[in-house]
Structure formats: C-alpha cells, structure tokens
Amino acid sequence: MRIQNLLKILLFCFLLVSVVGADEEEKRVNAIALARPSVVSIRTYKKSSSEPGIGSGVIIRSNGVILTNFHVIKNADVIKVTTVDEKAFTAQILHLAPQHDLALLKVNGTGFKAARIGSSERVKLGQTAIAIGDPLGFTSSVTIGTVGGTGRTVKMKGIDYQSLIQTDAAINPGSSGGALIDLDGKVIGINTLVYTGPKNWKRAQGLGFAISIDHAMMVTKALMQRIPEKVTSTPWLGIKGTTVTRDLSESYGLGTKRGVLIRSVVPASPAEAAGLRSGDVLVRADGDLITGLPDLGEMMSARSAGDVVQFEVQRDKKTRTVEVKLDVSSR
Structure with a gap:
C-alpha cells in the first residue's frame, strides 16, 4: 500500500x-x-x-x-x-x-x-x-x-x-x-x-x-x-566626382570633353547598387546634358529619394545607359 x-x-x-x-x-x-x-x-x-x-x-x-x-x-x-x-x-x-x-x-x-x-x-x-x-x-x-x-x-x-x-x-x-x-x-x-x-x-x-x-x-x-x-529627404547618389575638362579628358583618354568623372563610389550606395564605378563619366541624366558638377547638383535637387534616374555613362570610350534608384544618405 x-x-x-x-x-x-x-x-x-x-x-x-x-x-x-x-x-x-x-x-x-x-x-x-x-x-x-x-x-x-x-x-x-x-x-x-x-x-x-x-x-x-x-x-x-x-x-x-x-x-x-x-x-x-x-x-x-x-x-x-x-x-x-x-x-x-x-x-x-x-x-x-x-x-x-x-x-x-x-x-x-x-x-x-x-x-x-x-x-x-x-x-x-x-x-x-x-x-x-x-x-x-x-x-x-x-x-x-x-x-x-x-x-x-x-x-x-x-x-x-x-x-x-x-x-x-x-x-x-x-x-x-x-x-x-x-x-x-x-x-x-x-x-x-x-x-x-x-x-x-x-x-x-x-x-x-x-x-x-x-x-x-x-x-x-x-x-x-x-x-x-x-x-533629410534630399536624394543621394553616393559618388565623389570631378567636372571633366579638356585637359582632364585628354590626360585620361575619357572619350568625352564634358560630364562628371566618378573618382570613387561609396559602398552600398545607390551608385554601387546600379553598377557605376570609378572611372565612369556621367554624360546625361534623363536625357539632359551634364556638363559638370553644377549640372549634376541641379539635377539631384529636382529629384526625390526613390526616384529612378537614367544616366548616360561613358565607360572605356563606349556609351551605356545605367538606371539608378536614388536614396537618402545615412549622414
């Protein structure tokens, strides 16, 4: 029991x-x-x-x-x-x-x-x-x-x-x-x-x-x-660039006498995500001519984060189109 x-x-x-x-x-x-x-x-x-x-x-x-x-x-x-x-x-x-x-x-x-x-x-x-x-x-x-x-x-x-x-x-x-x-x-x-x-x-x-x-x-x-x-909601591309001059174009053999030469691309930026790289030259944005950094800045100020921009890019003396979706900057 x-x-x-x-x-x-x-x-x-x-x-x-x-x-x-x-x-x-x-x-x-x-x-x-x-x-x-x-x-x-x-x-x-x-x-x-x-x-x-x-x-x-x-x-x-x-x-x-x-x-x-x-x-x-x-x-x-x-x-x-x-x-x-x-x-x-x-x-x-x-x-x-x-x-x-x-x-x-x-x-x-x-x-x-x-x-x-x-x-x-x-x-x-x-x-x-x-x-x-x-x-x-x-x-x-x-x-x-x-x-x-x-x-x-x-x-x-x-x-x-x-x-x-x-x-x-x-x-x-x-x-x-x-x-x-x-x-x-x-x-x-x-x-x-x-x-x-x-x-x-x-x-x-x-x-x-x-x-x-x-x-x-x-x-x-x-x-x-x-x-x-x-x-801020200001759009961001994620590059460091220089206005192309005749001397710069001839020195580097860029194949174009105007535009913005990309010196560097920020990691994880919209530019990197789209495939842009150092040495590319931005020639046009949505069909509008880019003669230098002021034009690029004016174009960016008219856009918003999330907008898609079609850039005409000169790379290795060949022209190509690259679509970039703009984003905000972390800093």
Missing part, C-alpha cells in the same frame, strides 16, 4: 514538473514571437573597409525610430537596416550619445512594430533573460540565459558603462544593439558588450552585459528633446 502511494506521489511530481516545464517553454516561445519583429539587423559600410560591420537595433517607435549602440554605427558612411520580414531600408542618424554608447536611427515609413518596453528596475536575479540579435551575422538569432547581476558598472574602451544587466545569455559580435527581453516579451536591456576582464588578468570566459532599458530610455528621452543630427 505504501509503495503504491509512493508511486502515485512520484507520478504526480513528475507530471507537475512536466506541466511547469511546458508552461515555461510556452512562455519563452510567446515572448520571442512578440519581440522578434521589433529587432532589426544593421549593416554598416565604410569607404575604408570592404567588409560590412554587423549589429542589431530595436524599433522603439512605429514611425521608424531605432535604438542601438553608438559603437555599432560609429564612423559608418552608409547604414542599412533590415526588418525581420526582410524589408531593407537606409537608416539616417537621428541622435548620438557616444558617452552612453547609444544612438538613435530613423528609417522612412510607418507601421513598424515598436518594442514593448519593460522596466529594468523590476528585474530580479535568476530570472530568464532572452537575447535577440545578429551574432556573427546570423540574423534574428535567439539565446536564452538568466540574469546574473544588475546595476553593474564596467569601464571599457573609454566608456564608463552604468546600470548594466549581467547575463549568461550568449552575446557575441553582431548582438550589440539588440534586445534583452523577459518572459513577457518586454525589453529590459540593450545588448552591448562581452567583458573578459582587465588586460593584466588571465582572460576570462566572457560575461555578457546589456544597458538597462530604464537607463537607455532616460537617455533616449533627453536626446529626443534636442534638434536631430541630420534627417
């Missing part, structure tokens, strides 16, 4: 643990489903590098305002943002707070899924923490861990980080700027860094840290009260 009762108790405990485990798993799955649409992939491009930088960001307003780390977009010439449904945008810098390692970006559009903002003040040691981002470029990846500490301070690369949440949810290059969420799918932190200890110490297994959302939103609120860095 006693053995039967014991078996019943054990069976009950097993079923209880199974139900609790299943409930916990369902909470995680639901939280991730709620939060993922608000986390974006960020790729940055510099004239000095052939490889793009990788990072993440969190949509905090439905009109396309994105919160990320400053170090993710530092010195970038072009910033590209891709949403979880694979829609790509060129982001513009709205505000910068390098001393807090935070930045606000803006993409054109409406109806974006803004993140649900939690409260890091309510975060407790041992609670589940879920990191969402692009570690090593693996888009919209999810890692799960626990909160190992709150209110941490770390000094790294000249920045005194305050109010950090420590977590063992894996954070790697590319995770920066992504969301650390709780089981309600609310953002409790912005994934920021992995700390391996002071230089003179034996290298430790990295500890992951996120800027607490309370601190991040306090900085965001202050930034939004300032005049934006630069947000």
